Structure formats: C-alpha cells, structure tokens
Amino acid sequence: DSSNLYTTYEKYFYVGVALSKTDTADDIVMQSVLENFNSMTHEFAMKWSQVETSPGVYDFSYMDDFAGIANKNNFRLIGHTLVWHKANPSWLFTDRVMNDDMARDFYLEVMRKHIATMVARYRGKVHGWDVVNEAFYYDGNFRPSPWLNLIGKDYIEKAFEFAHQADPDVELYYNDYGLVDKSKQDAVVEMIQRLQEKGVPIHGVGIQGHYSLTYPDLERLDNAIARFSELGLKVMITELDVSVLPFPGPEERGEDAEINPARVQELNPYSEGLPDEAMQQLTDRYVDLFCIFLKHRDAVSRVTFWGVTDARSWRNDWPVKGRTDHPLLYDRNMQPKPVVPALVDLATNY
Ligand code: G3I
Numbered sequence: 001d002s003s004n005l006y007t008t009y010e011k012y013f014y015v016g017v018a019l020s021k022t023d024t025a026d027d028i029v030m031q032s033v034l035e036n037f038n039s040m041t042h043e044f045a046m047k048w049s050q051v052e053t054s055p056g057v058y059d060f061s062y063m064d065d066f067a068g069i070a071n072k073n074n075f076r077l078i079g080h081t082l083v084w085h086k087a088n089p090s091w092l093f094t095d096r097v098m099n100d101d102m103a104r105d106f107y108l109e110v111m112r113k114h115i116a117t118m119v120a121r122y123r124g125k126v127h128g129w130d131v132v133n134e135a136f137y138y139d140g141n142f143r144p145s146p147w148l149n150l151i152g153k154d155y156i157e158k159a160f161e162f163a164h165q166a167d168p169d170v171e172l173y174y175n176d177y178g179l180v181d182k183s184k185q186d187a188v189v190e191m192i193q194r195l196q197e198k199g200v201p202i203h204g205v206g207i208q209g210h211y212s213l214t215y216p217d218l219e220r221l222d223n224a225i226a227r228f229s230e231l232g233l234k235v236m237i238t239e240l241d242v243s244v245l246p247f248p249g250p251e252e253r254g255e256d257a258e259i260n261p262a263r264v265q266e267l268n269p270y271s272e273g274l275p276d277e278a279m280q281q282l283t284d285r286y287v288d289l290f291c292i293f294l295k296h297r298d299a300v301s302r303v304t305f306w307g308v309t310d311a312r313s314w315r316n317d318w319p320v321k322g323r324t325d326h327p328l329l330y331d332r333n334m335q336p337k338p339v340v341p342a343l344v345d346l347a348t349n350y
Contacts, residue, residue: 005329005340006038008347012297014039014076016304018239020312021045024066028334029308036329036340039076039127039302041238042066043314046080047087048114055091060121067125076302079122081130081175082115083159085145093146107150112162119166128171130206130238131163132156138178140187156191157200164201175206175238180216180224192231204301205233209240210315212247213285222292229299237293239306241327242285243315244270244278253319271324274331279338282326286339287346294350309334 006015016039023029033040044050045062052058070077098106119129135156137143147155156174163172174192178184188205195202205228216224228235248267252260259267270278293300307313311332315325329340 005036005344008344009303010038012294012347012350013300014302016040016076016078016302017308018043018080018304018306019066019308021062022312023308024069029330030069032330032334032336033308034073037075039078039304040066040070041078041080041304043080043307044087046118047084048082048092049087049089051118052089052114054089058117063122067122071125076127077122077125078302078304079118079126079129081133082118082163083111083131083147083155084133085143085147088146093150103150104152107147108155108158111147111151111155111159115159115162116166119163119170123167123170126170128173128204129163130175131172131202132159133175134177135174136176136184136187136191138181138184140183157195157198160195160200160202171203171234172201173204173206173234173236174202175208177208177210177239179205179207179228180220185224185227189227189231192228192233196231203234204236205231206236206238209237209289209303210243210306211241211285211289212243212245213281215247218288218292221289222295225292225296225299229296234301235296235299236301237303240289240303241306241313241315242282242289243325243327244274244282245315245323245325248320257320259320259322267320268323270326274326278326282337283339283342287342290343290346294347305329 009015015037017033017037018041019033020043042063045066051060051063067077135143142148142153151158160172163170174188176188179188192202192205207224207228225235246267248257274282293303305328307328309330309332310326310328313325313327315327316323330336
C-alpha cells in the first residue's frame with residue numbers, strides 16, 4: 001500500500017531494520033517488517049556470545065531460522081558482527097598465561113576460526129558482514145580491546161582477510177559510530193586506505209546513526225558520506241535511531257547511569273507519550289536526514305533502523321537507563337508514526 005517504505009526507496013537504497021528475539025516472536029511486528037522493509041539485521045543473536053556458548057560448541061538454531069525468514073522473503077540479510085570488544089563469550093579471553101608471540105598466534109587462530117565458521121555457514125544467505133565493529137576511539141586512537149592487546153593493530157586487516165577467504169563473494173564492512181567527528185573519521189579513513197593499499201578486501205563502511213534532534217550537524221553528515229564514498233566504498237547508514245530526549249551530562253551517562261530523581265522531569269520529559277510538537281520535530285529531523293541520504297543515493301546502499309518499535313529500543317536505556325524514548329518509526333503500540341508517510345512522500349516526490 002502507499003505507506004510502504006521500501007518500495008518507494010528501492011530505486012535509491014535498501015531500507016532495513018534490526019530485529020530482536022522478541023520482535024521475531026511477535027507476529028504483528030513481523031507482518032509490518034515484511035511489508036515495509038527489504039533488509040534485516042539481528043540486533044544480538046549473531047554476536048559471538050550467542051552462537052558459541054562454549055569452546056567449539058555452537059548453537060545456530062535461532063540464526064538459521066532467522067536467515068530462513070530473510071531468504072524466504074527475499075530480504076537482504078546483514079551479519080552483525082564478527083569482531084567486536086563487546087558480546088564475546090566469557091570463556092574467550094580467560095587469563096591464559098602466554099608470552100606475546102604465543103598469544104598473538106593463538107588469538108589469530110581463534111579469531112580466524114570464528115570468522116570462518118560464521119561466514120562459511122551463512123555463505124549465500126548473508127549479503128554482507130560487519131566484519132569489525134567500533135575499533136577506534138573518538139580521538140582517533142585504536143580502541144584498547146583484547147583483540148588489539150593480544151594480536152596487535154593488524155587484527156583488523158586479518159579479520160577482513162579471514163572473512164574473504166571464507167567467502168570471496170560476500171560484502172565486507174567496517175562499522176562504527178561517531179564517523180562524522182573529524183578525529184575518528186580521519187583515523188577510520190586512514191585505516192581503510194591502508195587496507196586498500198595492501199589489497200585487503202573491504203567493500204563498505206557502516207556509519208552508525210545513533211542520532212538526536214541536533215546531532216549530527218547535517219553538513220558534517222553530508223561531508224562524512226561524501227568522504228567515505230570517495231574511497232570507492234559502499235556507504236551504509238546502520239543503526240539509525242533519533243532520540244528526542246535531552247542528552248545528560250557526562251556524570252549522568254554510562255552503563256550504570258540511573259536517573260537522578262531530581263532530574264527525572266528534565267531528562268525524561270515524554271514518559272507519558274510524545275506531544276505533537278515533539279513528534280513534528282522527530283518527523284522533520286528524519287526527513288532532513290533522509291534528504292542527505294538521497295543526495296548521496298549513488299553511494300548509499302542501505303539505511304537500517306536500529307529496531308522497529310520504541311518499546312524495545314536500546315535508547316530507552318542509553319545513555320541513561322529506564323527512560324521513555326521515541327526514536328523509531330513505530331510507537332509502543334506498533335502504530336506507524338507520521339515519520340513513515342513523510343518519508344514515503346519524500347521519496348515519491350524526490
Ligand atoms: O536475551 C537476553 C535475555 O534472555 C535476558 O533475560 C536479558 C537480561 O540479561 O538479556 C537479554 O540479552 C540482551 C540482548 O541485548 C537482547 O535484548 C543483552 O543482555 C544485552 O546486552 C543486549 O544488548 C544489545 C547490545 O548491542 C549488546 O550486544 C542491544 O540489544 C543492541 O541494541 C546493542 O546494539 C549495539 C550494536 O551491536 C553495535 N553498536 C552499538 C549498539 C548499541 O549498543
């Protein structure tokens with residue numbers, strides 16, 4: 001029907017969504033996903049901790065079903081993510097006492113085996129993999145992680161090479177947030193150029209879109225997409241959500257941040273729902289963002305929303321736990337917001 005999102009965008013780019021296990025068990029959500037999107041990513045189930053619960057013991061049952069849904073419905077299936085500093089199984093980095101050379105060789109093989117297992121299993125089913133996720137800090141330095149510490153800076157290129165060996169046809173991406181910010185963007189561009197100079201296969205960059213009503217500045221987003229497309233890479237806007245809530249000060253953020261009772265009203269103003277004015281701001285912000293994506297439609301191959309319904313968005317718990325945010329296309333009752341027809345109109349009249 002006319003409010004169908006992906007058919008109005010398919011001449012420009014894929015429109016995708018990240019799904020949770022709760023989503024895939026919810027027929028109403030899945031019906032809406034099948035009608036409005038043509039790409040899917042799993043929010044959690046393909047991460048290492050979920051598929052290799054103990055060394056060499058894999059449980060692919062859920063992901064095989066998920067891949068089946070995507071393939072049966074002709075969806076582009078995205079693999080998220082092979083190498084990351086989070087969501088690793090607890091046994092992975094147990095404190096094996098090793099000297100540096102042994103640790104490097106040992107963990108290169110551990111990483112290779114994981115990548116080869118995942119990429120080979122979903123060969124012909126997954127269109128592209130987020131091979132390495134979030135390897136840099138905002139200041140442009142490498143993020144300290146077990147991978148960096150145990151293998152060294154070349155863990156990134158090794159991960160891409162291992163993935164390509166397992167499936168020469170699958171697309172391989174680097175995925176990160178903050179890529180509109182200069183120092184991190186410079187570091188990622190330089191890293192990609194090094195890979196390209198070495199002939200390491202990389203096909204795209206995922207620009208995570210965890211945005212707000214004001215971040216990022218549209219011109220900087222415009223320039224970021226242009227800069228990555230000039231590298232000859234496919235550009236994907238991954239993990240798109242737009243928070244309408246105020247961003248707390250540094251002392252109020254983080255994994256364990258709870259709302260200071262004295263600040264509840266200020267930090268969580270829409271706990272009863274989104275007033276019309278705020279809903280209009282959300283609609284306008286999404287239209288502004290999609291105007292930038294359409295401007296770069298020759299470089300942008302996919303835009304993926306990080307979730308379907310506000311009820312299950314990770315933004316309800318980040319950067320502060322237990323807030324009521326309204327960042328996605330569907331509200332808590334799975335009703336499409338005015339953003340959906342606004343984005344359909346934008347593409348129809350573009
Ligand atoms: O499914 C279990 C449930 O059985 C259990 O009762 C519950 C409480 O422990 O945990 C549930 O698993 C949670 C999972 O989300 C599914 O909801 C994990 O604890 C929780 O850590 C996990 O969080 C995910 C997070 O990545 C860490 O993997 C978020 O959903 C997901 O939105 C978030 O996504 C990341 C991207 O992968 C990378 N970019 C940043 C983005 C936001 O952090």
